[in-house]
Amino acid sequence: KNEVEQSPQNLTAQEGEFITINCSYSVGISALHWLQQHPGGGIVSLFMLSSGKKKHGRLIATINIQEKHSSLHITASHPRDSAVYICAVPLGGADGLTFGKGTHLIIQP
Amino acid sequence: GAVVSQHPSWVICKSGTSVKIECRSLDFQATTMFWYRQFPKQSLMLMATSNEGSKATYEQGVEKDKFLINHASLTLSTLTVTSAHPEDSSFYICSARGQGLQDTQYFGPGTRLTVL
Numbered sequence: 001k002n003e004v005e006q007s008p009q010n011l012t013a014q015e016g017e018f019i020t021i022n023c024s025y026s027v028g029i030s031a032l033h034w035l036q037q038h039p040g041g042g043i044v045s046l047f048m049l050s051s052g053k054k055k056h057g058r059l060i061a062t063i064n065i066q067e068k069h070s071s072l073h074i075t076a077s078h079p080r081d082s083a084v085y086i087c088a089v090p091l092g093g094a095d096g097l098t099f100g101k102g103t104h105l106i107i108q109p
Numbered sequence: 110g111a112v113v114s115q116h117p118s119w120v121i122c123k124s125g126t127s128v129k130i131e132c133r134s135l136d137f138q139a140t141t142m143f144w145y146r147q148f149p150k151q152s153l154m155l156m157a158t159s160n161e162g163s164k165a166t167y168e169q170g171v172e173k174d175k176f177l178i179n180h181a182s183l184t185l186s187t188l189t190v191t192s193a194h195p196e197d198s199s200f201y202i203c204s205a206r207g208q209g210l211q212d213t214q215y216f217g218p219g220t221r222l223t224v225l
Contacts, residue, residue, distance in 0.1 A: 041200050041202075041219045041221065042218045043216040045216060048213040048214075088153075095141075095206070096168070097145075097155060097204075097214065098155065099153045100152065101151075102152065
């Protein structure tokens with residue numbers, strides 16, 4: 001069983017739709033990361049959160065530590081949001097990250 | 110926000126040669142740097158963790174004599190792939206973290222290595 005599970009693996013939606021991506025993990029953690037990876041491979045760190053909820057622009061991340069579950073929401077989605085969204089938790093040494101397989105999001109105009 | 114650079118962004122080399130990849134934190138001091146790799150259509154995987162001035166800690170299955178990591182300063186870590194083979198072709202990404210364990214990791218843009 002993977003230590004970090006994401007769903008869905010692939011998601012295609014229309015512009016303007018509300019998007020939800022889910023992440024579950026198997027062990028206690030200090031914080032969870034949401035990352036965005038574009039086709040060229042570059043990674044952008046979206047959020048690091050250890051409790052509750054964070055918001056940045058149209059992106060919202062929530063985490064429930066007791067249930068070992070986090071969600072990433074995108075409001076008013078736009079084609080430029082198309083990317084792979086990755087959930088990661090610090091399970092490695094010195095908090096090195098273990099990654100989910102990612103959610104490939106396509107927003108169609 | 111904090112910026113991490115990697116150089117080169119891509120490299121093609123012949124089998125048996127060595128390739129060095131640099132990871133620099135441009136506007137903060139990175140006490141810890143992480144090296145990850147990503148094979149096509151797979152997840153990122155942690156290779157090793159390096160702390161400034163000390164030896165790197167490698168994840169299980171990563172050969173420390175093949176992937177040499179040096180973290181000689183608070184702004185620079187290097188990964189050298191020695192005697193590269195085609196199976197080492199991958200996307201290598203570093204991340205850097207400041208002094209606090211709760212600090213976020215800032216990722217470099219990655220280096221795409223192709224070994225012929």
